[in-house]
Amino acid sequence: MPGVYISYPFCAQKCTYCNFASGVFPRELEPSYVDELRAELLKTEWPWTPETVYLGGGTPSQMDPTALASVLASVPGKPWREATIEAAPGGLTREKLLAWSEAGVNRVSLGVQSFVQKELARTGRKHTAEIVEREVALLRGCGIASISIDLIAGLPGQTPASWKESLDWIERLGTPHVSVYMLEVDEDSRLGLEILNNGSRYGASDVPVEDAIADYYETAVERLTAMGMERYEISNFARRGFESIHNLKYWKREPYLGFGADAHSFCGEMRWQNPENVADYVAGFASPERTPADAVGEKFYLGLRLSEGIADDTAPFAEVIGQFTSEGLVERHEGRIRLTPRGVLLSNEVFAEFVGGVAPSVR
Numbered sequence: 076m077p078g079v080y081i082s083y084p085f086c087a088q089k090c091t092y093c094n095f096a097s098g099v100f101p102r103e104l105e106p107s108y109v110d111e112l113r114a115e116l117l118k119t120e121w122p123w124t125p126e127t128v129y130l131g132g133g134t135p136s137q138m139d140p141t142a143l144a145s146v147l148a149s150v151p152g153k154p155w156r157e158a159t160i161e162a163a164p165g166g167l168t169r170e171k172l173l174a175w176s177e178a179g180v181n182r183v184s185l186g187v188q189s190f191v192q193k194e195l196a197r198t199g200r201k202h203t204a205e206i207v208e209r210e211v212a213l214l215r216g217c218g219i220a221s222i223s224i225d226l227i228a229g230l231p232g233q234t235p236a237s238w239k240e241s242l243d244w245i246e247r248l249g250t251p252h253v254s255v256y257m258l259e260v261d262e263d264s265r266l267g268l269e270i271l272n273n274g275s276r277y278g279a280s281d282v283p284v285e286d287a288i289a290d291y292y293e294t295a296v297e298r299l300t301a302m303g304m305e306r307y308e309i310s311n312f313a314r315r316g317f318e319s320i321h322n323l324k325y326w327k328r329e330p331y332l333g334f335g336a337d338a339h340s341f342c343g344e345m346r347w348q349n350p351e352n353v354a355d356y357v358a359g360f361a362s363p364e365r366t367p368a369d370a371v372g373e374k375f376y377l378g379l380r381l382s383e384g385i386a387d388d389t390a391p392f393a394e395v396i397g398q399f400t401s402e403g404l405v406e407r408h409e410g411r412i413r414l415t416p417r418g419v420l421l422s423n424e425v426f427a428e429f430v431g432g433v434a435p436s437v438r
């Protein structure tokens with residue numbers, strides 16, 4: 076069953092590590108953006124009824140709750156099996172959460188990134204560990220038990236001790252889903268660009284070395300597994316039954332429709348993307364060009380992200396898979412092919428062999 080992605084790119088600040096098409100835009104753009112979102116949703120001829128909705132961004136949690144309700148009211152299928160909103164810690168109130176529940180939201184993903192004040196301050200995030208603790212309790216008190224927390228391994232100044240502190244907080248809070256991302260260094264974030272230019276702003280010269288980041292990731296795998304979570308995708312860990320139904324669609328190549336600036340869509344055969352620029356999106360736009368999906372390559376580089384891997388049918392990559400197997404990056408297990416723990420750490424190199432067509436956006 077397909078899903079719906081809704082993008083809300085507005086943020087209170089631009090975090091140094093962030094490479095999404097999000098940012099601080101004039102506040103007066105927000106109502107026009109919501110109008111355009113609603114219009115885009117209402118003119119859609121739904122070929123199916125969505126079972127999941129994902130409000131990402133950006134910071135959709137800063138959306139006016141009435142506007143959010145009107146946007147969700149334009150999506151058929153309520154109550155959805157899963158309806159997630161990404162939230163920046165620090166802005167949750169009981170009223171807001173009750174309004175979200177009423178609108179159909181039943182899962183919240185908190186962009187915590189770190190529980191260590193020094194690390195947060197350097198990235199531009201304003202919350203504290205105590206605020207996150209309070210908001211997790213608030214969510215549970217409002218009946219939202221499906222909570223995810225994002226962490227980033229590789230933030231400036233991170234040490235084995237500070238990483239342990241963040242993981243200790245995860246254990247204390249006991250949320251049933253955690254995402255652990257390794258810092259992405261590219262020119263789309265201020266921190267990434269600074270690292271590439273050998274600069275020192277934003278703590279760029281204090282970013283842990285690659286091996287240390289890999290160690291942090293492996294420590295997270297051990298700790299989260301000991302907490303009763305399973306790694307079901309490279310960056311995603313969940314207690315059984317709390318895996319993200321929506322995000323699994325991306326890796327399993329199930330259809331989804333994206334709405335809002337920079338949103339991607341996939342109908343099962345073709346992919347397309349809305350204008351990235353918020354002002355262009357608000358100004359109205361012609362139907363985006365559709366590009367045939369690279370079905371074979373995607374099966375490998377999306378499916379291999381999953382711990383369960385893919386069915387053992389290597390054509391037309393038999394030679395490449397054979398090579399990765401002999402290098403210990405890929406293994407066969409119960410009729411399937413999957414990455415080995417070493418393959419997970421070198422997954423970007425593995426996936427590069429399979430990328431052919433338009434790479435879909437997967438977070």
Ligand code: SF4
Pocket residue numbers: 085086087088089090093094095097098132133134163186
């Ligand atoms: S990390 Fe999240 S809150 Fe920060 S700028 Fe990016 S989208 Fe906005």
